[in-house]
Amino acid sequence: MINTITLNPSLDYILKVDKFNIDSLNRSEKEQIYAGGKGINVSIVLNNLGVENTALGYVAGFTGDEIVKQVKEHGVNCDFIKLEEGLSRINVKLKSLGETEINGSGPQITSENLENLYEKLSYLKQGDYLILSGSIPKGVPDDIYENIMNRLLNKKVEFIVDATKDLLLKVLKYKPFLIKPNHHELAEMFNVELKNDKDIIIYGKKLQEMGAKNVLISMAGDGAILLPENGEPVKREVPKGILKNSVGAGDSMVAGFLAGYIKNNDIQEAFKMGIATGSASAFSEELATKEEVENLLTQI
Incomplete structure (x- = not known):
């Protein structure tokens, strides 16, 4: 079984404005609202590729209800923890001559809420995959990923981690099956400038x-x-292809990689699938579909 965790999911409110003017009335040309969060993106793309999985995490308020509704509409199994107070965040993404983002902070997570999540994860078993990705909301200790992986270490669950800097570096001791930094995040981790592929490989090997x-x-x-x-x-x-939307491309790459690996247990084929799936999302207004991925696989 595959499980994804999104500790701080969101409703992504995307506005398209021809020419955005500060301190002036602007009218949108197009509006879209999506359930967002890195783990949720992975879950949706996995489901699009025919791989069953369960999305875990926290939701709150009417925005949380909409997140659950949208995730279920994509056919994904949900087991979110509903918080009694607060609202799941709304992230505003303004697309005009450039792209501007304003991300909400999300609800407060209590120690009791954390124990509820640990209880759900306690049923994972050997051979299961757990995907940990994205930011940590307020109230959650910065070693949350470490705590989760430590609790499941004896169960021999396979971990996939897509997180930045210290969040990622601190969990490497638990030997995750896969990590997916981008080259900017890799440079930030080691406080270096990566000038070429050789540099990227050198610091990738350090990980x-x-x-x-x-x-x-x-x-x-x-x-x-x-x-x-x-x-x-x-x-x-x-x-x-033509870049239409960079949001979710990295998450789609993770989903494609895992879907490819599960299918044939071959890392190189998984890599090809990851590239095709990430590209399919980048070339589309929405997350990758199976048909789009299969079309791109022929080019790799």
């Missing part, structure tokens, strides 16, 4: 030395580099 089994480094339009647990680093280019 492996710290415990990660497979390291997948995304580089947007420049492709991705995989450092497999067994074998030499491999770089793949992305297929050709």
Whole structure:
């Protein structure tokens, strides 16, 4: 079984304005509202690819109800914890001549809420996958990912982690099956400038030395580099297409990689699937569908 965790999900409110003017009335040309959050994106894309999974996390208020409604409409199994107070956040994404984002903070998470999550996770077993991704809401200790992985270590659950800097670095000792930093995040982790692929591979290997089994480094339009647990680093280019939406592309890459790996237990084929799925989301207004992914696979 595959489970994703989104500790701080959101409703993403996307506005398109021809020419946005500060301190002036602006009217939108198009509006969209999506259930957002990295783990939720992974769950939706996995489901689109025919891989059953369950989305876990916290929701609150009427915004939380809408998040659950939308996730279920995508066919994803939900087991969110409903908080009694607060509201799940709304993230505003303004698309005009450029892109501007304003992200909400989200509800307060209590120690009792955390215990509720640990209880749900206690039923995971050997062979299950747990995907930990995204930011941590207020009230949640910054070692939450460590605590979760430590509690499940003896169950031999496979972990996939897509997080930034210290959140990621601190969990490497638990030997996650896959981590997926992008090249900017990799540079930030080690406070270095990555000038070329060789530099990226050098610092990717450092993450492996710290415990990660497979390291997948995304580089947007420049492709991705995989450092497999067994074998030499491999770089793949992305297929050709028009970038329409970068939101969720990295999450889609994670979903595609895992879907590909589960299908044939082959890391290199999983890498191809990850590239195709991430690109399919980037080339679409919404998250990747199975048909879009299959069409792009022929180009890789």
